[in-house]
Amino acid sequence: MQNPEKLIRKGLPRGHLKDLMVKLLLGAATYGVVIIALLLFAKIVKDGAPVLFKAEAPFVDFGFLLDKNETLHVFDDSQGVRHQLPASRYNEYLTAHADQPIYNEQTFSYSGGGIVGPIVGTILLTLGSMILALFFGVSAAIYLSEYAKQSPFIHAVRLAILNLAGVPSIVFGLFGFAVFVLAVPVLTSAPADRSLLTIPLFMGNYVISFQGWNSSLIAGCATLACMILPVVITASEESLKAVPQGFRDAALAMGATRWQTIRKTVLPFSLPGILTSSLLAVGRVAGETAPIMFTAAVAAKDDLPWESLANPFDLLSSQVQALPYHIYTLAARIPASEYTQRAQYGSVFVFLILVASLSFGSMLLRAKLRARIKW
Numbered sequence: 001m002q003n004p005e006k007l008i009r010k011g012l013p014r015g016h017l018k019d020l021m022v023k024l025l026l027g028a029a030t031y032g033v034v035i036i037a038l039l040l041f042a043k044i045v046k047d048g049a050p051v052l053f054k055a056e057a058p059f060v061d062f063g064f065l066l067d068k069n070e071t072l073h074v075f076d077d078s079q080g081v082r083h084q085l086p087a088s089r090y091n092e093y094l095t096a097h098a099d100q101p102i103y104n105e106q107t108f109s110y111s112g113g114g115i116v117g118p119i120v121g122t123i124l125l126t127l128g129s130m131i132l133a134l135f136f137g138v139s140a141a142i143y144l145s146e147y148a149k150q151s152p153f154i155h156a157v158r159l160a161i162l163n164l165a166g167v168p169s170i171v172f173g174l175f176g177f178a179v180f181v182l183a184v185p186v187l188t189s190a191p192a193d194r195s196l197l198t199i200p201l202f203m204g205n206y207v208i209s210f211q212g213w214n215s216s217l218i219a220g221c222a223t224l225a226c227m228i229l230p231v232v233i234t235a236s237e238e239s240l241k242a243v244p245q246g247f248r249d250a251a252l253a254m255g256a257t258r259w260q261t262i263r264k265t266v267l268p269f270s271l272p273g274i275l276t277s278s279l280l281a282v283g284r285v286a287g288e289t290a291p292i293m294f295t296a297a298v299a300a301k302d303d304l305p306w307e308s309l310a311n312p313f314d315l316l317s318s319q320v321q322a323l324p325y326h327i328y329t330l331a332a333r334i335p336a337s338e339y340t341q342r343a344q345y346g347s348v349f350v351f352l353i354l355v356a357s358l359s360f361g362s363m364l365l366r367a368k369l370r371a372r373i374k375w
Contacts, residue, residue, distance in 0.1 A: 041352070044345070044348055044349055044352055045349065047341070047345035047348075047349075048345040048346055048348055048349020048350070048352075049349060051064060051342050051345055051346030051349065052064060052065070052346055052349055052350060063113075063114055064114045064115065064346055064350075065114055065115070065116060065119070065350070066114055066116050067086075067113040067114030067116060068113055068114060068116060068117055068302070068304075069110055069112070069113050069114065069115060069116075069117055069118070069300060069321070069326070070086035070087040070088060070112040070113035071086070071087045071107050071108065071109050071110070071111070071112055072084060072085070072086060072087075072107065072108040072109075072111040072112030072113075072339060072340075072343075073085050073086070073087065073090040073105065073106075073107055073112070074104075074105070074106045074107075074108070074339055075102040075103065075104060075105040075106070076102065076103045076104045077097070077100060077102060077103075078100050078101055078102075078103075084112075084339060085112070086112030086113040087112060087113075088113070106339070108334060108337065108339050108340050109300075109334055110299065110300060110326065110329055110330060110334060110343065111330070111334065111339060111340045111342070111343040112343075115323070115326065115343075115346070115347055115350060116304070117301055117304060117320075117321040118321040118322055118323040118325075118326040118347070119323060119350065119354065120304055120305060120320070120321075121217075121296075121297070121305065121320030121321040121322040121323075122286055122322045122323045122324070122351075122354065123354075124217060124221075124305060124320060125217065125220050125221060125224060125285070125286075125292060125296065125320065125322055126224075126282060126285050126286045126358065128217065128218070128220075128221030128224075128225075129220075129221045129222075129223075129224035129225045129228065129285050130225075130278060130281065130282065130285065131221075132221055132222060132225035133224075133225040133228050133229055133232050133278075133281060133285075134232060134274070134278060136225070136229065137228075137229050137232030137233045137236055138232070138236050138274060140229075140233050141232075141233050141234075141236035141237040141239075141240060141274075142236075142240065142262060142267075144157070144158065144233070144237055145237045145240040145241055146240065146258070146262055146266070147258075161229075161230050161233050161234060162230065162234065164229070164230040165230035165231060165234070167227075168290075169227060169288050169289075169290045169291055170290040170291075172223055172224075172226060172227040172290075172291050173223065173290040173291040173292075173293060173294040173295065174294060175223070175226070176219060176220070176222065176223025176226065176291055176294060176295040177294040177295055179212075180212060180213055180218075180219040180222045180223060180295060181212045181213060181214060181215055181216075181219050181294070181295055182194075182196075182211075182212040183196055183210055183211075183212050184210070184212050184213060185199075185208050185209065185210045186208070186209055186211060186212070186213065187201075187206060187207075187208060187209075188206070188207065188209050188211075189204065189205040189206050189207070190205075191207055191209035191211060192209065192211040194211060195209045195210060195211040196210040196211070197209075197210040198210070213316075213317065214317070215294075215295060215296060215298075215319055216295075216296060216316060216317045216318060216319060217296055217305065217315065217316050217317070217318055217319070217320050218316040218317065219295040219296055220291070220292045220295045220296025220297065220320070221296075222295075223291045223292070223294075223295045223296075224285050224288060224291055224292070227284070227285075227288065227291060228281040228284060228285055231280055231281050231284075232274075232278065232281055235273065235274070235276060235280065236270070236273070236274045238273065239270040239271075239272070239273025239274050239276070240266060240267075240270045240273075242270065242273060243265075243266050243269045243270055247265045247266065247269070248261050248265065248266065250265075251264065251265045271369050272366050272369050272370040275362060275365060275366040275369065276366060278362060279359060279362040279363060279366065282355070282358045282359055282362060283355055283358075283359055286323075286324075286351075286354065286355050286358060287324055287351075287355065288324060289322075289324040289325055289328050292322050292324070292325060293325055293328075296319060296320055296322070297319070297320065297321060297322045297325040298319045298320070298321060299321075299325065299326070299329045299333075300321070301319065301320070301321050305318050305320050323347060323350070323351045323354065324351070326347055327344070327347050327348055327351065330343055330344045330347065331344060
């Protein structure tokens with residue numbers, strides 16, 4: 001019989017080599033993903049930063065951030081100098097130089113001016129969808145975690161929620177178009193001709209008309225909220241379950257009702273986890289193109305969403321621009337040239353900063369709540 005110590009020593013080098021190979025393979029895969037991400041970000045920063053930042057004070061091109069999007073006019077004057085002017089400045093140039101001819105004129109849609117409209121539209125769509133998703137998502141998570149009894153039906157509901165997370169965004173866009181744009185019921189005194197059904201209320205001329213919200217901000221927010229509901233519900237339910245059962249038992253033993261226990265004991269301690277779910281959803285909401293293409297976004301808009309409105313509620317029924325759709329339009333519908341690159345790269349760079357800022361803000365809020373709440 002061989003010495004056990006010799007057998008152990010004999011097996012060590014081979015096992016150690018295999019362990020080292022697995023470690024190197026996993027490390028290579030991890031750092032490979034990191035390198036690819038860094039190269040992508042470096043490309044965006046390299047091409048986009050010069051559009052937003054400049055060498056002289058104030059070092060930031062606020063015109064690109066605060067001006068409205070316009071058509072870019074490229075032409076040569078009578079002295080052979082090439083000009084690149086957005087539509088508003090181009091009209092001013094023609095007025096000031098009415099007696100001078102221009103040559104080799106070219107126009108590039110959506111490539112002049114700034115991107116304040118898409119920035120504002122993206123922020124409104126993100127905030128609106130997050131408010132809706134958190135309200136309905138947290139409500140559903142509270143019911144599933146605290147009220148619902150374990151049964152085959154509840155298991156089927158959870159499975160359906162998980163399956164929804166894998167549905168492509170284009171499907172949600174078509175769903176939002178069919179439901180929120182064309183069919184959702186509205187209270188009105190003048191139903192549209194395309195209304196699917198009208199129900200009289202016998203209160204003047206008012207009826208409930210199944211005619212939808214048309215392409216609008218509220219339709220886009222509702223569609224995006226439906227898309228991220230599975231993430232919010234699942235993460236919120238796990239956060240609620242992570243709160244120790246003893247907290248609930250103590251509150252109930254002191255005479256609190258079930259809702260008082262949830263509101264005063266469970267929800268405060270689960271808020272950091274719920275905010276984590278919102279953090280995961282913010283990036284997806286802000287970066288989606290297909291859902292808003294069918295429900296809310298337009299390629300060009302002369303006014304900001306709140307301009308030329310009779311009352312503040314009209315904001316919800318107005319169409320908006322959005323950075324993802326703006327980038328898609330520049331990349332897919334406008335012929336690529338040196339004159340469109342400024343708008344393309346600059347929009348992508350600002351979009352990256354915007355998403356990073358929203359995510360960073362959510363992380364700070366989550367860290368602040370987590371520092372205040374301990375058990």
